[in-house]
Amino acid sequence: MAQTLPTKDAYREYTSKMQQIADVRNAIAVLGWDQETYLPDKGAAFRGQQITTLSTIAHELFIAPALGDLLEDLNSRTDLDPIAAKNVALSLEDYQKNKKYPALFVAELSKTTNECYHAWINARKEGNYAVFEPVLSRMVDLKKQEADLLGYTGHPYNALLNEYEKGATTTMLDTIFSDVKNALTPLLRSIEQRTQVRKDFLHLHYNRDKQWAFGIDLLKAMGYDMGAGRQDISEHPFTTSFSPQDVRVTTRIDENDFGNMTWSCIHEGGHALYEQGLPAEAYGLPSGEAASLGIHESQSRLWENNVGRSLSFWQHHYPRLQELFPDNLKIVSLNDFYKAINQVQPSLIRTEADELTYHFHVMIRYEIEKGLLEGVYSTKDLREVWNQYYREYLHVQVPSDTQGVLQDIHWSHGSFGYFPTYSLGxxxxxxxxxxxxxxxxxxxxxxxxxxYRTLLEWLRNQVHRHGRYYTSNELCEKITGKPLDFKYFLDYATQKFGEIYGL
Amino acid sequence: MAQTLPTKDAYREYTSKMQQIADVRNAIAVLGWDQETYLPDKGAAFRGQQITTLSTIAHELFIAPALGDLLEDLNSRTDLDPIAAKNVALSLEDYQKNKKYPALFVAELSKTTNECYHAWINARKEGNYAVFEPVLSRMVDLKKQEADLLGYTGHPYNALLNEYEKGATTTMLDTIFSDVKNALTPLLRSIEQRTQVRKDFLHLHYNRDKQWAFGIDLLKAMGYDMGAGRQDISEHPFTTSFSPQDVRVTTRIDENDFGNMTWSCIHEGGHALYEQGLPAEAYGLPSGEAASLGIHESQSRLWENNVGRSLSFWQHHYPRLQELFPDNLKIVSLNDFYKAINQVQPSLIRTEADELTYHFHVMIRYEIEKGLLEGVYSTKDLREVWNQYYREYLHVQVPSDTQGVLQDIHWSHGSFGYFPTYSLGxxxxxxxxxxxxxxxxxxxxxxxxxxYRTLLEWLRNQVHRHGRYYTSNELCEKITGKPLDFKYFLDYATQKFGEIYGL
Structure with a gap:
């Protein structure tokens, strides 16, 4: 029947089906947001079940043969405009990929993800990886199955990488992380030879409410629309979107660490600006979705590091910060503050790492995930493998699982292949x-x-408004005239840290 | 195929389908809770669409012919235990009723409800009923259609009443409200002859945070499980349940009205105790649902009035309240406080009304709803009709729509037939x-x-644990040995207010 519809009507039917699926997925996102912000403890089991049910429904809607037929039909038509044609092509690609997931597998993955998340929470409470390991082991098995279901060329990990960054492969990432190792290690070693900058004043007592107020002010200054979003507190900061008109961020506050809230706030704010900048009229369609996780991360990192950790940024915000915390900062100069927030120091926690050593944290996770997928590593060995990598790459001893292998939420969510997008970003x-x-x-x-209005407009124009129309690399070439090149980061880092450390 | 299944397996299949439907409905409830607590302004339109989509899905799941066949099959079997048999019978009844709603009508109702809610919010902001009227008019038309779809004997309003209170009719309610008018009017008039009690000290400044803390303490004291729920702020207080393990209440705080937060807190707490007391193992089944709205309201009213407005209750809580607000209450005796919170005084706002005049507020809404359904009233006349009723029954002049016809959220939700359950409660x-x-x-x-542990146990045992097994009247007879009889309320009110006003 679909074949007889005029293209305009067939496309409208496609749009309507996609919006329905988006509605279910966004409902899942609301349930997930609530789970990590306001859910009472005892509500976890039923909530997990509710998310599983909605995931199954979303999956079933997306693999409905009628949708497949409609997509095949539309994809064969020649009278779609370029954006519509790209939407159809991408949806068909997604459809064909989703068809590979049996409903039972989806339900099992959703159920295990929920259990895994709660095991991770409990393991962190007890500071014991062993509490997490049995469920993580089942998760890894599911991820291996997923790689097989999806199919891949080369390494099975490629199948999972592709979920987050279309076109990414272990070959590409091995090269990039080899650049990281070869180029950043000497820079790190030469910094270690210099006198370390002070940052003790960042760990004095910073009042919770004042930090919160400062964070909200930063978000507003960046251009984050508080009428189309909000910030709440969660264990692990994240951004979630229910539509471009409702994009929420979370943060956490440590009263003895000024940076914890500030960087999460600017980082998630960068993600949120991207989501708020996606075209609302393309809700549910690929052209209304982010290009990739790597591009998503480029937005958070650009704000967090290139803007938020620059001297210019604090020329404006530092006086206000000094006003808020005079006891801590009155006697600290802008320049000393700038150096402090850019201190390079190998450490244990990825989310608190500086811009340089950060990529070693990612590299370690990349090696571990690749090894788990290959079967070279087992979840049983993960504590030891983790700690060994930290000794080797970062020269630090991991004193506890909470500060080691349990520090990230990602594996508990089943997000294998996600970490590399941080470095790509x-x-x-x-x-x-x-x-x-x-x-x-x-x-x-x-x-x-x-x-930041002109910068935000530039980002809206260059990145946000295009949705998924371009792949990461197409977008990169379109914006910069070149494919992704590590030398830009290296130049940036060499100049910035050269100045700070007088290299 | 279902016919060939052993009863146990068929019942399990039924349970599984019902749980899936409950998951979707509870997801809608989460989206609704968020809508009234934390949703950013601009998120409203997409949120409305998301709720509409999930409502359609829940509806489609519940009218699936396979479920109908399964229910018919199970209903014909003789080897179900009494609770299972009752579950099947009630689900079949629900199924047959739901079958009467075409999908388009459900979607239209959901969409209109969302628009109506936002029109109500805006109308209240502007203090102008005219902003609400056009959408309300469409809502009333839909409600008339709904009555026709459902079918009824006698008055079309009976169809809607039945949605909230199975078996309720205009005949029954005409009798009850005639009792209210005949018996409560003389009591009210004789109170008006006496010296009015003081309550000015309830309208001094009561700090927001201290009120909040006091409210939370009351909820905990009542036995509300904070590990299976939480309280938040909303425009209009409500209780919502996502499972017996996640039952949430909301309140509002007026710093110049001590009662506003306190009574909503105890009232919603009573509702929440009922929901938390429903058998979690019957999640998704009628035996895991509340008996009726009237019985639900009996739980909130019992806590709010029979317990919360008693002298005994404040013998315990008043000293703490005096400690929290010494400037306001140090010189007020317990007895004067008790009289103040039980002051009988015709007034404008239903939710702030005393126990006696409250039922006149309900009666007015009942008369209006009945009239709208009959076509005797039009939404265009509603402001005048409302104000006229208030003059007639309560001898008060309505100064503004916000304090008049716009005061309740119910009609904006399409809840026609709901108000009478408050008096029944x-x-x-x-x-x-x-x-x-x-x-x-x-x-x-x-x-x-x-x-309150023994009282809560009594309620759990007599009311909560039975779910929907008994109808309101069956439950009433089982617990009290008699059908609902207005004389209990009259005796209670005559004695209580006789003492307070020295009649």
Whole structure:
């Protein structure tokens, strides 16, 4: 029947089906947001079941043969405009991928994810990886099955990487992390030779409510629309979107660590600006979705690091911060503060790592995930493998599981293949920001005045409004004229840390 | 195929389908809770669409012919235990009723409900009923259609009443409200002859945070499990349940009205105790659902009025309240406080009305709803009709729509037929509480010590654990040995207010 419909009507039917699926997925996102912000303890079991049921429904809606037929039909038509044609092609690709997941597998994955998340919470409470391991082991088995279901060329991990970053492979990532190791290790070693900068004043007592207020002010200054979002507290900061008109961020506050809240706030704010900048009229369609996780991360990293850890940024915000916390910061100069927030120091926790050593944290997770998929590592050995990598790459001893193998939420969510997008994001960010500096006259001066409107417009125009129309690499070439090149990050890091450490 | 299944397996299949439907409905409830607590303004439109989509899905799941066949099959079997048999019979009844709703009507109702809610919010902001009227008019039309779809004997309003209180009719309610008018009017008039009690000190400044803390303490004292629920702030207080393990209440705080938060807190707490007391193992089944709205309301009213507005209750809580607000209450005696919170005074706002005049508020809404369904009233006349009723029954002039026809959320939700259950609830509560006083030795003394465990156990045992197994009237007869009888409320009110006003 679909074949007889005029293209316009067939496309409208496709849009309507996609919006329905988006509604269910966004409902799942609301349930997930609530789970990590306000859910009472005892509500966890039924909530898990509710999310599982909705996941099954979303999956069934998306693998409905009628949708497949409609997509095949539309994909064969020649009178769609380029965006519509791309939407149909991407949805068909998604459809064909989703068809590979049996409903039982989806339900099992959702159920295990819920159990895994709660095992992770409990394991962290007890500070014992062994509490997490049995469920994680089942999760890894499911991920191996998933790789087989999806199919891959080369390494099975490629199947999972592709879920987050279309086109990413172990070959590509082995090269990038080899660059990280070869180029960043000497920079790190030369920094270690210099006198370390002070940052003790960042660990004085910073009042919770004042930190919260400062964070909200930063989000607003960045251009985050509080009428189309909100910030709450959760164990692990995240951004979630229920539509471009309702994009929420969370943060956490440590009264003895000024940075914890601040960087999560700017980071999640960067993600949220991307989601708020996606075209609302394309709700449910690929053109209304983010390009990839790597591009998503480029937005958070650009704001967090290239903007948020720059001297210009704090020229504007530091006086206000000194006002809020005079006891801690009155006697600290802007320059000393700037150096402190950019201190390079190998450490234990990824989310608190500096811009340089951060990529070693990611590399370790990448090696571990690849090894788990290959079967070279077993979840039983993971504590030891983890601790060994930290000794080798970062020269640190891991004193507890909470500060080691249990620190990230990702594996508990089944997100294997996600971590590498963090490094890709930083490298895209460096390349994009360099381009923005060339294309936006007086960008540094604007940042120094706390004005980000032109930068945000540039990002909206270059990145946000395109949705998934371009792949990561197409987008990168379109914006910067070149494919992803690690040298932009290396140049940025070499110059910035060279100045800070007087290299 | 279902016919060939052993009863146990068929019943398990039924349970599984019902749980899936419950999961979707509870997801809708989460989205609704978020809508009224934390949703950013701009998120409203997409949220409405998401709720509509899930409502359609829940509806489609519940009218699936396979479920109908299974229910017919199970209903014809003779080897189900009584609870299972009742579950099947009730689900079949629900199924047959749901079959009467076309999917388009469900979607239209959900969409209109969302628009109506937002029109109500806006109308209240502007204090202008005219902003609400056009959408309300469409809602009333839909409700008339709904009555026709459902079918009825006698008055079309009976179809809607039945949605909230199975078996309720205009004949029954005309009798009850005639009792209210005939018996309560003379009591009210004789109170008006007496010297009015003081309550000005309830309208001094009561700090928001201290009120919040006091409310949370009351909820905990009542036995509300904070590990299986939480309280938040909303425009209009409500209780919502996502499972017996996650039952949430909301409240609102007026710093110049001590009662506003306190009574909503105890009232919603009573609802929440019922929901938390439903058998979790019957999740998704009628035996895991509340008996009716009238019985639900009996639980909130019993706690709010029979317990919460008693002298015994405040013997325990008043000293703490005096401690929290010494400037306001140090010089106010317990007895004067008790009289103040029980002041009888015709007024404008239903939710702030005293126990006596409250039923006149309900009667007015009942008359209006009946009239709208009959077509005797039009939404266009509603402001005038409303104001006229208030002059006639309560001798008050309505100064603004916000304090008049716009005060309740119910019509914006399409809840026509709901209001009468409030009065039924109070009358059931009086009858139940009289029975509890006979069956629980030393109940007043326990209440005077702030101990409600025995009372809660009695309610759990007599009411909560039965779910929907009994109808309201069956339950009432089982607990009290008699059908609902207005005289219990009249006796309670005559004695209580006789003492307070020295009649």
């Amino acid at each position: 930083s490298f895209y960010a460096a390349q994009f920001f360099t381009t923005a500096q060339q294309q936006v006259p007086g960008l540094s001066e604007q940042i120094a005045k706390g004005e | 109070s009358f059931y509560a009086a009858q139940f509480f009289t029975t509890a006083q006979q069956q629980v030795p030393g109940l007043s003394e326990q209440i005077a010590k702030g101990e």
